[in-house]
Amino acid sequence: MSMLSVEGLAVSRGGLPVLENLSFSLDAGHALVLRGPNGVGKTTLLRTLAGLQPSLAGTVSMPPESMAYAAHSDGLKSTLTVRENLGFWASVYATNDIEPALERMNLQSLETRPAHSLSAGQKRRLGLARLLVTGRPIWVLDEPTVSLDTASVALFAEAVRGHLAGGGAALIATHIDLGLNEASVLDLTPFKAKTPEEGGMQGAFDEAFL
Numbered sequence: 660m661s662m663l664s665v666e667g668l669a670v671s672r673g674g675l676p677v678l679e680n681l682s683f684s685l686d687a688g689h690a691l692v693l694r695g696p697n698g699v700g701k702t703t704l705l706r707t708l709a710g711l712q713p714s715l716a717g718t719v720s721m722p723p724e725s726m727a728y729a730a731h732s733d734g735l736k737s738t739l740t741v742r743e744n745l746g747f748w749a750s751v752y753a754t755n756d757i758e759p760a761l762e763r764m765n766l767q768s769l770e771t772r773p774a775h776s777l778s779a780g781q782k783r784r785l786g787l788a789r790l791l792v793t794g795r796p797i798w799v800l801d802e803p804t805v806s807l808d809t810a811s812v813a814l815f816a817e818a819v820r821g822h823l824a825g826g827g828a829a830l831i832a833t834h835i836d837l838g839l840n841e842a843s844v845l846d847l848t849p850f851k852a853k854t855p856e857e858g859g860m861q862g863a864f865d866e867a868f869l
């Protein structure tokens with residue numbers, strides 16, 4: 660059964676249509692990676708799914724309050740420490756235990772540091788740790804690995820695997836190889852679009868390896 664179902668979706672940015680006729684679904688335990696060149700509309704699609712802007716057409720179905728969205732910005736409170744930031748988000752989402760998130764994103768040694776004093780990659784690890792305290796099953800992630808070093812990318816990929824193994828799902832726009840061999844790919848590159856007759860779904864949904 661699908662956690663997220665998108666049918667005939669059309670999205671716009673700055674008043675101009677960007678993508679149209681997108682249909683795909685995301686099941687529990689699965690990850691879908693969004694690919695496509697700069698400007699094709701990945702961020703616009705994710706913003707629309709997250710409810711930050713209206714669609715032009717189509718439907719998006721998911722259980723209420725099931726999505727956690729991580730945009731380009733880390734959404735951190737700069738004067739709060741790492742631990743306080745996660746505690747803040749845990750209170751927003753009414754979840755309790757932040758220890759697994761601290762551990763999973765390797766933040767224990769930084770927990771007393773104010774967020775403004777962190778490096779870009781450390782901030783990004785904290786921003787991603789926020790996902791773990793939301794308790795939300797559908798992760799929608801826009802370029803989550805920006806600023807991360809190789810070890811942190813692997814840490815993040817492991818966190819995604821853990822999330823999927825726990826029955827969650829993830830939609831991830833990324834230009835890099837996350838090493839998630841089990842993920843499917845939705846390639847938005849216009850010339851790569853396959854017709855249903857060629858074996859593709861609407862939106863050029865294509866089973867592939869990363």
Ligand SMILES: Nc1ncnc2c1ncn2[C@@H]1O[C@H](COP(=O)(O)OP(=O)(O)OP(=O)(O)O)[C@@H](O)[C@H]1O
Nearest residue numbers: 672673674677695696697698699700701702703704
């Ligand atoms: N704030 C904005 N106002 C108007 N147009 C915008 C705005 N942000 C993006 N656009 C335009 O909307 C289109 C889709 O942009 P979008 O950011 O969704 O692409 P993307 O696939 O996420 O790109 P990237 O890989 O560079 O992040 C582009 O043509 C872009 O120039």
